[in-house]
Amino acid sequence: MDQQGSLTKSVEQQALDLKIQQVFGDLAIDKRRLPASQLQKRGVPAYVGEWVLDSVAPGAGELNAEDAAKVQNWASKYIPGPGDTNLIKHRLISGDVIKVLTPVQIEVELTRRRQEQVGKMTLLGISDAVVGETLAQRYPELLKQGMWGVVQLVSTQEGVAVEGFKPMQASLNLEMYKEARKEFTLSEWRSLMLISMGYNPAAFGEEEQTLMLCRLLPLVQKNMHLMELAPKGTGKSYIYENVSPQVRLVSGGNVSPAVLFVNNMTGQPGLLARFAVVVLDEVQTLKFERPEEIVGGLKGYLANGKLTRGGLYEMGSDCSLVMLANILLDSEQQPLAEPLVRELPAFLQETAFLDRIRGLIPGWKLRKLSGECFARGIGLKSDFFGDALVAMRNDLEHDQRCARRIQLKGSKVYKRNEDSVRSIASGLLKIMFPDGNVSDADFNHYCVRPAKQLRQLIWEQLQTLDAEYRQYESDIAYEILPE
Structure with missing residues (x-):
């Protein structure tokens, strides 16, 4: 790019x-503030780090x-390091009042001997803190995936007790978020989404951005x-x-049916019941305990959204499951394995x-991340951005619109293909056109066409692996349809 082009950009x-x-x-x-703070080297995610920056x-x-x-001074005082667990516990039993920034989760224990709520702070090695009855009422998310916040701890005769809790809280007005979309062109909004994710949109082409x-x-x-x-990096x-x-x-370690679905001993819901999204990273390296039970449970869950183990504690969930895996590429930067x-x-x-997987993202089409790939401009604070996305x-209305307007063609339409294309297109509509204001051309180019491409990759694997699917046409x- 010449100097004038660089200046224009x-x-x-x-x-x-x-x-x-x-x-x-x-x-x-400004997305440059967080990397400069070095907060993420202390193990806090971006949505926590930006909250700290805004507070301090x-x-x-x-x-x-x-x-x-x-x-950094604030972080050294309130963000515990990996080797600080015993020091914190020593200070507690010495009578100190401790304030730390940590994720907190409340679990309800219902057994014959015990019926109470306990606080879990895994980063501190505390699994049975005493919590007041009103804490979960004030912050119900503590009972689900937990919340990050500054917690005040004291040692009592009953054990470590939560004396105070100041959670991270984004101010979310979804209607304002949708209305704000009207102030931006499509290119500007796509850039805003990518910057808010932590990327520099100028480093990627249109297909990569999508x-x-x-x-x-x-x-x-x-x-x-x-x-x-995708390959590594x-x-x-x-x-x-x-x-x-x-x-x-979830990255590395053992994954059990109790962790994913429900613990039959305690009735404690698993990850798929507590979170909006569960991501299994580097699935080749994960160790699955009782893999047959996990696969059977996942097939049922992916098909009907029901979580159960042996017919006990059946519950519904709308959690999305994402599986990430590394693959090898050839000299042309194409996947080496066939099928994928x-x-x-x-x-x-x-x-x-x-x-039962909706679509496959071809990560091999994305470049490896380098310094120029990360955000340099103004984006949305991560806690607000994440809350807005989940609220969508x-x-x-977007789901209904896609169900009305998108129809697969062919002599024999496979229903899961149609459901998947509609669902992915609806998601892209929510990401790029949250206010619903989209032309037919943009709806096709930025929503429906990518949705078809993601599902097409799954469809090609199915047709390669199983002759049963070859009774249907190979191309989706x-x-x-008109509005």
Whole structure:
């Protein structure tokens, strides 16, 4: 790019930054501030780090040295490090009052001997803190996926007790968010979404941008089950780690039926009942306890949204399941394996399971992340951005619109293909056109066509693996009906 082109882009970015600040005010933040603060090196996700920045060193523009030092001083005082667990416990039994920033979760224990609520703070190694009866009433999310916040702890005769709790709370006005869309062109809004995700839109082409926006689909759509296959270094898990406390990333270790579905001993709901999105990262390396039970339970859940184990504690859930996996590429940067799922665990190659996945994101089409790929401008604060996306799940108008307007063509239409294309298109509509104001051309180009492409990749795997699916046409064709 020549100097004039670079200057023009700089002016465009400045204009967009100004517009975002004017429209969203305090809900916007310069995305360069968080990396400069070094907060994420302390193990906090972006939605927590930006909340700390806004609380300790509010301001616009890049983070200066004075504010960075102020943030680091606050972090060293309130954010516990990996080796601080015993020190904190020692201070508690010595009579100190401790304030720390940590995720807190309340579990209700109902047994013959015990019927009470206990607080869990896994980063502190505390699993049975005494909590007041009103805490869960004030913050019901503590009973589900838990909440990040500054907790005040004291040691009592009954054990460690939660004496105070100040949670992170984004101010969400969904109607304002939808109305704000009207102030931006489509290109500007796509850039805003990508910057809010932590990316620099100028580093990616249009197709790459769309694929990256597809990573938001599980947040805006209920039961949006996706798979992404990509080489290492393309940032598959980056957004899921940093966008919302309602997203749980499972990376490494053992995964059991009790963890995913429900613990039959205690009746405690598993991850799929507590979170809006559960992400299984690097599925090749995960160890599944009782894999047959997990696969059977997942097939049932993906098909009907019901969680159960052996017929006990049946419950419904709209949690989206995302599976991320690394694949090898050839010299042309195309997948080496054929079919694509050949390198994955056996259960992911089972067509009855694979068919229940809505779509496959072709992560091999994305470049490996480098310094220029990360956000440099003004975006939405991560806690507000994540809450707005998840709130869009309940906006059924987009779902109904896609169900009315999108119809698959052919002599024999496969229903799961049609349902998947409609659901993915609806999700993209919520991401790029949350106010519902979209032309037919943009609806096709930015919503329906990418939806067809994501489902087509699943469909090709099914037809390759199982002759039963070859009774249907190989290409998914669709038409868009008039309003």
